[in-house]
Amino acid sequence: MYVCGPTVYDLPHIGHGRYNLVFDVLRRYLLFTGLHVNYVSNVTDVDDNIIKRAAEQGRTEPEVATEFEARWWEAMDALGVLRPDDSPHATAYIAQMVELVADLLARGVAYQTGDGVYLDVSQVEGYGLLARQSLESLRAGARVESSEEKRSPLDFALWKGAKEGEPSWDAPFGVGRPGWHTECVVMSLDLLGDGFDLHGGGQDLAFPHHENERAQAVAEGRPFARHWVHNGWVVVGGEKMSKSLGNFTSLTDLLARSDPRAYRLLVVRSHYRSPIEVTTETVADAEKGLDRLDALARRFGLRDLIAEAGRGYVLESDVADADPDALAAFRGRMDDDLDTPGALADIFELVTAAHTAADALDETGGARLARTAALLAAALGLPLHAGDDEVDAETRRLVTERDEARKAKDFARADALRDQLVSLGWTVEDTPGGTAVHR
Ligand SMILES: [Zn+2]
Numbered sequence: 078m079y080v081c082g083p084t085v086y087d088l089p090h091i092g093h094g095r096y097n098l099v100f101d102v103l104r105r106y107l108l109f110t111g112l113h114v115n116y117v118s119n120v121t122d123v124d125d126n127i128i129k130r131a132a133e134q135g136r137t138e139p140e141v142a143t144e145f146e147a148r149w150w151e152a153m154d155a156l157g158v159l160r161p162d163d164s165p166h167a168t169a170y171i172a173q174m175v176e177l178v179a180d181l182l183a184r185g186v187a188y189q190t191g192d193g194v195y196l197d198v199s200q201v202e203g204y205g206l207l208a209r210q211s212l213e214s215l216r217a218g219a220r221v222e223s224s225e226e227k228r229s230p231l232d233f234a235l236w237k238g239a240k241e242g243e244p245s246w247d248a249p250f251g252v253g254r255p256g257w258h259t260e261c262v263v264m265s266l267d268l269l270g271d272g273f274d275l276h277g278g279g280q281d282l283a284f285p286h287h288e289n290e291r292a293q294a295v296a297e298g299r300p301f302a303r304h305w306v307h308n309g310w311v312v313v314g315g316e317k318m319s320k321s322l323g324n325f326t327s328l329t330d331l332l333a334r335s336d337p338r339a340y341r342l343l344v345v346r347s348h349y350r351s352p353i354e355v356t357t358e359t360v361a362d363a364e365k366g367l368d369r370l371d372a373l374a375r376r377f378g379l380r381d382l383i384a385e386a387g388r389g390y391v392l393e394s395d396v397a398d399a400d401p402d403a404l405a406a407f408r409g410r411m412d413d414d415l416d417t418p419g420a421l422a423d424i425f426e427l428v429t430a431a432h433t434a435a436d437a438l439d440e441t442g443g444a445r446l447a448r449t450a451a452l453l454a455a456a457l458g459l460p461l462h463a464g465d466d467e468v469d470a471e472t473r474r475l476v477t478e479r480d481e482a483r484k485a486k487d488f489a490r491a492d493a494l495r496d497q498l499v500s501l502g503w504t505v506e507d508t509p510g511g512t513a514v515h516r
Contacts, residue, residue, distance in 0.1 A: 078104060078114060079265040079302065081278040081286065082164065084121040084257075085145035086130040089152045091340070091355050092311045094328040096279045098344040099308040101158040102457055103277070106411050108390050109456040117268045118161040119261060120146055122168050123254055128243055138244055152328050155337045157458050159389050163268050167260040174255040174263050175248045177293065178235045182250060186296040187235055190226035194236040194250055197228060201292040204231075207305060208284035233289050235259050258289035265290075266299060276302030280350075283307050310352040326355065338459055339363040345417040345457050366425070370454055373428050374461035375515060376435070376508055377447040381462065382455040396452040403427055403449045407456070417457065424453050435509060464515050472503065472514060480511040 080100045083093060100116075107114050121127075122142040131138045153160070178194050181187035186200045198204045198212070205215050212231070219230035234256035239245035245252045265273060278287060287305065294301035313326055331340060340355075343363040347353045373379065382391050393404060403423070410420040427450035435443030451461050468476075479494035495505050495512075503514040 078116045078275040078277060079261070079269055079273060080116070080118045080161075080276075081261055081282055082118040082120050082161075083146075083149050084124045084126055085142045085149060086124070086126040087145060089149055089328040091313075091326045091328050091331055092279065093149075094152070094156060094331070094340055095311050095344055095353065096277075096308050097153055097158045098156060098341050098458075099349045100277050100306070101156075102341075102345060102417060103275075103306065103349075103415060104159065105390050105456060105458050106415070109393055110408070111392065115163075115269060116159070116161045117163045117165065117265060119264050120149075120164050120166045121257065121260065122146070122166050123244055124167075124257060132242075148329070152332060155332045156328075157337065157341065157383075157460070165264040165268060167255065167264075170260060170263050170267070171246045171255065173267060174259050175236075175246070177259060177263055177297070178255075179249055181235065181293065181296055184296065188228065189250055191238070192226065193234050193238045193253060193256075195227050195232040196235055196289070196292060196296065198231045198233070198289075198292055199229060201295050203295065204288065204292055207288045207291065231285075233258055233285065235293070258286055259293065261286070262290040262293045262301070265302070266294065272300035272303055274302070275304050275306060277306040277308075280307045280309055306349075308349045309347075312352045312354045314356070315354075331355070331360070335360050336364055336367055338367055341458055342366050342421075345421055345459075348418055349415055367459075369425065369428055370450075370459065371462050371464065372506065373431060373447050373450060374463040375506075375513065377431065377444050379447060379451045379461050379463060381460040382451055383458070383460045386455075390458075391452060391455040393452075393456075395455075396448050398445055398448070399452050400427075400446060400449040403446075403453065407453050420453065420457070424450050427453070438509070440509075468514065472498065472501065475501075476512045476514060483512075 078100065080096070083089065104114050104116050120142075123138065127138050127141050131141045134141065150160070178187065181196060182189065182194065187194050187196050205212050208215060215231055216229065235258075236248065236250060236255060237253050239252040239254070243254065245254055265276065276287065276290075283305070291301050339360050340363070343355065343359055344353060346363065346366075353359075382395060383389065386392070386395055393399075406423055407420055410416040410423065413419075427446050431443045431446035431450060433443075434446060454461060475494055475498055479491050479498070482488075482490040482494060498505050498514060502516065504516070506513045506515075
């Protein structure tokens, strides 16, 4: 899998969080079924925004890129997103990008102007495939920028001629720096090979970024990605989150305000191609879902299966006695264009079924369903937390007293003791083993 990574000049926002969660879930599912996955995601460390930020802050571009790359990984780790197998940096691939641009020039599909090198998209077969538009209709919709010497407004920069004070590298076609679309095609083909399986990114990258990556491979006569996966928007307050609307919400803020698992649950609750709405309410609702999963873990003494597996993800075989029908249903959902909302609904049905079985005193059957639910949640990257709250002597005394009151059918007394526990900050649950409390 190749997934376009960040341009490191600012804190990650919730849109970055979403696409990383979507592709993390896809990756985890492929691993769960026993496939080997090689996951590559790049870091763009030379770009207009980094140059601008460095100038604003009186720092060098590498200083800006290093700082924000560190913040990026912090946020991804907090989200439970597995690190890529490879995260190539654009600046480490300059020589190979120069080679590609030189070759495209030699083939006559690229041309040089006063300000750089451009790809002539009219020579690329099937250009417009990812935009789902013909070259003619794309051309009709393109904005003409008079300052550029491009032959067509759709042609894009492979190489940008050096400007005063900007980082630049030597090349046979002039000093400059690579265009953004060139780094991904070079790095994906280098690390994954021709005809690799999956290329992913946000819906906003399909055109022109992915189209232009593909165009370069096609112009080279090399098979590119066999499948494309694009995820939907994040909606904030009823509007698409975008730079121009200024309604970006920082992922770092969201993670500080809520259980980091809540955003993952919110993301998998929707289909990856649908828009998702991130509000205080939808996050709180996701936290309620987590409460149900954690309550299951407490009742059945379930452990964190992801941590226990010791490899960062779970395999189908990690729970030896998992319910085979539930496993088959999960696979059916996920194989159907990654139907995570359906899979999640099934997991919550398993949670209910586990409680129902245990309430009917089928402890063995209940525990098995609970373990299956925990396994499938873990397959989506959601660990369950049973919690180990310190229960003090006073609380233990109240719990014992309440159990005795219930045994004696003194429900008024039992309710009063429950209220007292709640006022001390405990959540009180009735389990077959008696009163259970947790923070
Ligand atoms: Zn890319």
